[in-house]
Amino acid sequence: ETGVTQSPTHLIKTRGQQVTLRCSSQSGHNTVSWYQQALGQGPQFIFQYYREEENGRGNFPPRFSGLQFPNYSSELNVNALELDDSALYLCASSSGGQGRTGELFFGEGSRLTVL
Amino acid sequence: EDQVTQSPEALRLQEGESSSLNCSYTVSGLRGLFWYRQDPGKGPEFLFTLYSAGEEKEKERLKATLTKKESFLHITAPKPEDSATYLCAVRDHNNNDMRFGAGTRLTVKP
Numbered sequence: 424e425t426g427v428t429q430s431p432t433h434l435i436k437t438r439g440q441q442v443t444l445r446c447s448s449q450s451g452h453n454t455v456s457w458y459q460q461a462l463g464q465g466p467q468f469i470f471q472y473y474r475e476e477e478n479g480r481g482n483f484p485p486r487f488s489g490l491q492f493p494n495y496s497s498e499l500n501v502n503a504l505e506l507d508d509s510a511l512y513l514c515a516s517s518s519g520g521q522g523r524t525g526e527l528f529f530g531e532g533s534r535l536t537v538l
Numbered sequence: 539e540d541q542v543t544q545s546p547e548a549l550r551l552q553e554g555e556s557s558s559l560n561c562s563y564t565v566s567g568l569r570g571l572f573w574y575r576q577d578p579g580k581g582p583e584f585l586f587t588l589y590s591a592g593e594e595k596e597k598e599r600l601k602a603t604l605t606k607k608e609s610f611l612h613i614t615a616p617k618p619e620d621s622a623t624y625l626c627a628v629r630d631h632n633n634n635d636m637r638f639g640a641g642t643r644l645t646v647k648p
Contacts, residue, residue, distance in 0.1 A: 427581075456635070465542075465625055465638030466582070479634030513581050525570055525629045527636055529581035 427530035429514050435536045436504050444499040444533045446514030454478070455497040456527060457489060458513040466513055472497055501535075509537045540565045544626050544639035551616055551646050559611040559642045561626030571609050572636065573602050574625040582625055616646045 428447045436442050448455050454473045458466035468481035472491035486502040495516070501508055511534050515527035543562045551557055563571065570589055574582035586595045588604040595602050599620065601612040611624055623641040 458638075463640070465627070465640045466636075468635035468637070471634045473634075481635055511579075515581075525636070526572065526584055526587055528584060529574075531581045532579075534579070 427514055427516050427528055429512075429530035429533050431533055432531065433534045433536075435538060437538050438504055438506060440504050440537075441500065441502045442504060442535060444501075444512050444514075444535075446497045446499070446516075446530060448495045448497070448514075448516035449528050452516035452518055452528070453495050454517045455491055455495065456515045456517070457497070457499045458515065459483075460511040460513055460532070462510075469499070504537045506537050509535060511535075540628055540630055540633070540637040542626055542628055542637050542639035544624075544642050546642060547640070548643045549645070551613075551644070553617055553646055553648050554615045556612070556614045556616070558613070559624055559626075559644070561609040561611070561639055562607060563609070563626070563628045564607075565628045565630045565637075567631040569629040569631050571604055572627045572629070573600075573609070573611055574627065576623045576625055576641070578623075585624075613644070616644075618646045618648050620644065621646045 430445045456471040457469040460466040470480040471478045475491045488500045491497045511532040513532045515529045541564045545560045570587050573585040576582045586602040591606045603610045623643045625641045627636045627638040
């Protein structure tokens with residue numbers, strides 16, 4: 424059973440650029456969530472995708488967008504990067520649907536630095 | 539709005555010195571309370587889920603307990619390899635997100 428994999432692991436961008444982060448969910452999981460973790464803070468919810476549809480969104484501006492593909496992998500896109508976007512971006516997968524207990528299983532993250 | 543507060547922010551223990559980490563929460567309807575361990579530069583690793591007050595779960599030197607307002611993560615006779623940040627999170631019945639606390643950074647000295 425393969426776990427959650429994310430790419431790239433590290434990247435550096437400049438202010439105003441755009442970035443795409445990728446995530447492959449754990450085998451058997453149909454739900455992907457994205458979180459942003461600033462240094463010294465807990466992860467903050469960006470959005471969740473269930474069966475290719477956005478299924479909840481946190482307090483992030485529209486320049487944060489995402490996709491989920493038929494194989495349940497996912498992308499996070501951030502446009503017009505700002506310095507405050509520098510963070511560890513975490514992807515987590517789970518088994519969605521009603522009645523599920525909701526444990527999330529995280530990847531190792533993508534460390535984004537915006538200069 | 540769901541809130542999670544963890545204390546202390548940082549904890550330094552000697553190897554073998556048992557202690558507890560606290561997670562206080564407010565949530566409209568608890569679907570689950572979760573504990574994670576996070577090593578520096580890595581993603582959180584799932585430890586436990588607790589669903590209702592009075593529930594307890596154990597794994598090696600760790601034991602998690604839950605009341606209606608808080609959860610404790612008890613660490614018995616810790617070892618240096620237990621050094622990590624421990625995150626607490628809650629999920630309610632109305633939302634799809636998991637709300638995390640800021641974590642407790644645990645250091646265990648040999």
